Amino acid sequence: xxxxxxxxxxxxxxxxxxxxxxxxxxxxxxxxxxxxxxxxxxxxxxxxxxxxxxxxxxxxxxxxxxxxxxxxxxxxxxxxxxxxxxxxxxxxxxxxxxxxxxxxxxxxxxxxxxxxxxxxxxxxxxxxxxxxxxxxxxxxxxxxxxxxxxxxxxxxxxxxxxxxxxxxxxxxxxxxxxxxxxxxxxxxxxxxxxxxxxxxxxxxxxxxxxxxxxxxxxxxxxxxxxxxxxxxxxxxxxxxxxxxxxxxxxxxxxxxxxxxxxxxxxxxxxxxxxxxxxxxxxxxxxxxxxxxxxxxxxxxxxxxxxxxxxxxxxxxxxxxxxxxxxxxxxxxxxxxxxxxxxxxxxxxxxxxxxxxxxxxxxxxxxxxxxxxxxxxxxxxxxxxxxxxxxxxxxxxxxxxxxxxxxxxxxxxxxxxxxxxxxxxxxxxxxxxxxxxxxxxxxxxxxxxxxxxxxxxxxxxxxxxxxxxxxxxxxxxxxxxxxxxxxxxxxxxxxxxxxxxxxxxxxxxxxxxxxxxxxxxxxxxxxxxxxxxxxxxxxxxxxxxxxxxxxxxxxxxxxxxxxxxxxxxxxxxxxxxxxxxxxxxxxxxxxxxxxxxxxxxxxxxxxxxxxxxxxxxxxxxx
RNA sequence: GCCUCGGUAGCUCAGCCUGGUAGAGCAACGGCCUUGUAAGCCGUAGGUCGCGGGAUCGAAGCCCGCCCGAGGCUCCA
Numbered sequence: 001x002x003x004x005x006x007x008x009x010x011x012x013x014x015x016x017x018x019x020x021x022x023x024x025x026x027x028x029x030x031x032x033x034x035x036x037x038x039x040x041x042x043x044x045x046x047x048x049x050x051x052x053x054x055x056x057x058x059x060x061x062x063x064x065x066x067x068x069x070x071x072x073x074x075x076x077x078x079x080x081x082x083x084x085x086x087x088x089x090x091x092x093x094x095x096x097x098x099x100x101x102x103x104x105x106x107x108x109x110x111x112x113x114x115x116x117x118x119x120x121x122x123x124x125x126x127x128x129x130x131x132x133x134x135x136x137x138x139x140x141x142x143x144x145x146x147x148x149x150x151x152x153x154x155x156x157x158x159x160x161x162x163x164x165x166x167x168x169x170x171x172x173x174x175x176x177x178x179x180x181x182x183x184x185x186x187x188x189x190x191x192x193x194x195x196x197x198x199x200x201x202x203x204x205x206x207x208x209x210x211x212x213x214x215x216x217x218x219x220x221x222x223x224x225x226x227x228x229x230x231x232x233x234x235x236x237x238x239x240x241x242x243x244x245x246x247x248x249x250x251x252x253x254x255x256x257x258x259x260x261x262x263x264x265x266x267x268x269x270x271x272x273x274x275x276x277x278x279x280x281x282x283x284x285x286x287x288x289x290x291x292x293x294x295x296x297x298x299x300x301x302x303x304x305x306x307x308x309x310x311x312x313x314x315x316x317x318x319x320x321x322x323x324x325x326x327x328x329x330x331x332x333x334x335x336x337x338x339x340x341x342x343x344x345x346x347x348x349x350x351x352x353x354x355x356x357x358x359x360x361x362x363x364x365x366x367x368x369x370x371x372x373x374x375x376x377x378x379x380x381x382x383x384x385x386x387x388x389x390x391x392x393x394x395x396x397x398x399x400x401x402x403x404x405x406x407x408x409x410x411x412x413x414x415x416x417x418x419x420x421x422x423x424x425x426x427x428x429x430x431x432x433x434x435x436x437x438x439x440x441x442x443x444x445x446x447x448x449x450x451x452x453x454x455x456x457x458x459x460x461x462x463x464x465x466x467x468x469x470x471x472x473x474x475x476x477x478x479x480x481x482x483x484x485x486x487x488x489x490x491x492x493x494x495x496x497x498x499x500x501x502x503x504x505x506x507x508x509x510x511x512x513x514x515x516x517x518x519x520x521x522x523x524x525x526x527x528x529x530x531x532x533x534x535x536x537x538x539x540x541x542x543x544x545x546x547x548x549x550x551x552x553x554x555x556x557x558x559x560x561x562x563x564x565x566x567x568x569x570x571x572x573x574x575x576x577x578x579x580x581x582x583x584x585x586x587x588x589x590x591x592x593x594x595x596x597x598x599x600x601x602x603x604x605x606x607x608x609x610x611x612x613x614x615x616x617x618x619x620x621x
Numbered sequence: 622g623c624c625u626c627g628g629u630a631g632c633u634c635a636g637c638c639u640g641g642u643a644g645a646g647c648a649a650c651g652g653c654c655u656u657g658u659a660a661g662c663c664g665u666a667g668g669u670c671g672c673g674g675g676a677u678c679g680a681a682g683c684c685c686g687c688c689c690g691a692g693g694c695u696c697c698a
Contacts, residue, residue, distance in 0.1 A: 200691055327622055515655055550659035562658055621632035
């Protein structure tokens with residue numbers, strides 16, 4: 001809303017003719033007001049009652065200064081190029097009038113929708129002429145864009161159970177959680193939303209101190225800056241997940257990050273997905289940033305020729321980025337971001353039988369992927385979510401999933417379908433604040449093929465709609481890193497040294513020469529290690545050994561070797577092994593074999609920083 | 622988004638209540654030390670006290686608004 005506020009000796013105005021259909025009724029008499037503050041007001045798109053109140057409140061504060069208590073609200077479109085619809089504008093203007101009257105201000109209002117003639121005399125004092133811009137509080141503006149799914153979710157009724165590996169389903173309040181403390185925390189988090197956090201999430205100081213990632217104040221909250229070490233870790237996980245999904249049989253593609261809000265299939269889908277979007281304007285279009293890879297892939301497959309012979313048809317994209325405009329109070333560290341990297345893999349299946357089979361393949365794939373990243377079943381809990389109907393018809397199938405998982409699973413059952421899927425599972429990491437965050441997930445989608453007009457040709461030559469499985473095999477990559485850091489912190493709380501998996505450690509081996517004399521020997525060792533695809537660096541700074549050891553330990557470096565006189569003479573190196581918490585005598589060859597055996601099936605990238613510590617900048621602290 | 626708390630040197634923080642010359646440790650930089658497995662010593666430099674406004678002779682400090690972060694609420698594919 002824009003207001004031109006004029007402290008006037010008098011104003012005279014006269015309605016001449018109606019400009020729009022919804023113009024208010026009025027007589028065409030000349031009106032005159034004296035000693036009045038005139039508010040020429042333009043109502044803009046997105047303005048609402050709250051804005052009207054805010055505007056009046058601001059004006060009121062001003063009136064008190066001027067010691068005036070008479071206003072004229074004068075609708076005046078020419079102040080803005082982004083006007084609200086007349087019907088909305090009239091509502092807002094009326095809200096201003098009502099609120100001003102309620103505040104005890106003598107309030108007059110010129111009719112809305114008329115072409116008017118006016119004469120005004122403005123007082124000359126410094127405060128007589130002012131302009132104001134009142135913006136809607138963000139909440140209100142967003143409320144207009146909240147999807148139907150979000151609204152539906154508010155009304156959603158869930159029934160909670162624990163599904164045991166043997167297939168028995170027990171109401172959650174009857175389940176004995178002994179030995180399943182993590183599941184208990186997860187269930188509480190999901191159901192009662194109770195949590196007892198006194199501290200800030202430990203991964204946040206860790207991600208900063210380890211120079212992995214940090215907040216970027218120059219962006220929107222939840223958009224993260226990645227330092228070289230973090231970029232390496234993230235990149236390795238990205239490569240790993242992609243390799244596993246390709247191995248499973250998916251075709252990797254790339255699709256746009258932004259889409260037309262008014263595209264018919266998309267607009268409809270957005271309303272079935274419980275998330276908020278970033279919206280941006282470009283020329284006359286309203287675009288939104290994707291929150292998953294579904295759009296691009298569906299639009300692509302819509303144009304694809306395929307039959308039952310090609311199915312299940314598997315399409316994959318690593319979205320860098322997916323955007324979700326989470327509530328600001330929810331965005332935290334690497335747990336919940338507004339821009340994140342998510343592998344998203346869809347499988348188009350002929351029928352429920354094929355979908356179920358594929359679902360099981362992917363379920364196993366996800367367990368494997370997380371394991372590779374460094375998260376075992378002990379680190380996360382599973383939730384299965386489905387409609388009652390689906391469960392009744394597919395009991396054995398759901399039981400078989402629980403059996404594969406091998407641990408009790410939290411079940412959320414809905415009496416009616418609210419979303420576009422009928423069955424969904426997710427793996428959830430429970431962190432040091434007892435909060436849960438979903439990692440891998442898969443869903444059976446029964447709606448979107450129709451919505452996007454995706455069809456395949458069946459054995460009889462007829463067009464049919466496939467079922468679509470949506471899977472993120474690892475969940476957001478940032479969230480995996482969050483889970484690894486939180487897990488490391490848990491280790492530390494138990495008195496163990498915190499570690500990252502060896503294949504993700506930015507430095508795998510650090511060499512510390514006793515003095516310059518031994519630098520050359522270190523260089524040779526480093527060359528050998530590098531030739532074997534091991535990330536090695538050399539701390540040749542003129543600091544004490546103790547200090548350099550300490551810093552290497554604080555960086556969580558898995559292997560540290562001090563090189564001095566003895567190492568020139570002997571093959572046996574004193575390797576400080578972080579995990580074993582001791583110095584192990586071994587040859588370089590033995591060390592290399594040990595490392596290779598641990599990282600063999602994982603991708604490799606070279607050291608992301610200068611090899612020599614003396615050449616290395618400090619990104620944080 | 623709401624409520625509460627916080628934002629002071631690159632980092633961690635003191636100073637704020639009770640207004641009057643901006644502090645420490647770590648890091649950086651310069652030097653000494655030449656080191657055998659988690660902090661050696663001395664020195665130098667480093668600050669729009671988050672941003673904007675207000676009251677005051679005078680603001681890091683008091684008042685108001687905004688931005689960012691944290692905890693809680695809410696929400697969570």
